Amino acid sequence: MALVLCAGADDALQHSRVLILEQAGHEVISVKGEQELVAACQEHQFAVAVIGQGVPNNEKHRVLRLLKQHCPNAKVLELVATGAGRVLDGASDWLEGPVTAPVELARRVSLLASKARLLRFRKAH
Numbered sequence: 001m002a003l004v005l006c007a008g009a010d011d012a013l014q015h016s017r018v019l020i021l022e023q024a025g026h027e028v029i030s031v032k033g034e035q036e037l038v039a040a041c042q043e044h045q046f047a048v049a050v051i052g053q054g055v056p057n058n059e060k061h062r063v064l065r066l067l068k069q070h071c072p073n074a075k076v077l078e079l080v081a082t083g084a085g086r087v088l089d090g091a092s093d094w095l096e097g098p099v100t101a102p103v104e105l106a107r108r109v110s111l112l113a114s115k116a117r118l119l120r121f122r123k124a125h
Contacts, residue, residue, distance in 0.1 A: 001025040002113030003044055005074065007037055007063050008052030017050060017105065024106035026113070034066060041070035047116040048109050053079040053097055057087045064088050075112035079105075 004026045008014040018028045031037045078091040086094045
């Protein structure tokens with residue numbers, strides 16, 4: 001399906017997201033920290049980047065800036081804690097969690113990946 005980058009702060013949540021997305025057919029690379037994120041973006045072209053709800057708000061903004069700089073074509077899905085509200089205006093989409101319905105996380109990532117493919121197709125033609 002799509003190559004997905006998962007950036008997060010909580011190892012257990014990261015592991016769960018990776019499993020959910022891999023079961024949906026996506027290839028997932030998980031990163032923790034700025035250096036890992038930049039290195040992954042330099043090595044791969046991600047269709048979607050997921051920013052976990054455990055990432056502090058000030059770091060979410062930094063992660064988004066790094067994604068825009070190093071993975072400019074990736075669609076960004078921000079995960080937010082229940083009741084916390086969206087933090088990143090520049091994200092492509094957001095999902096409130098913890099993600100109790102794994103199907104919804106996989107569905108949103110697939111939808112964003114489709115939009116990314118369509119955008120690349122339009123740019124190529």
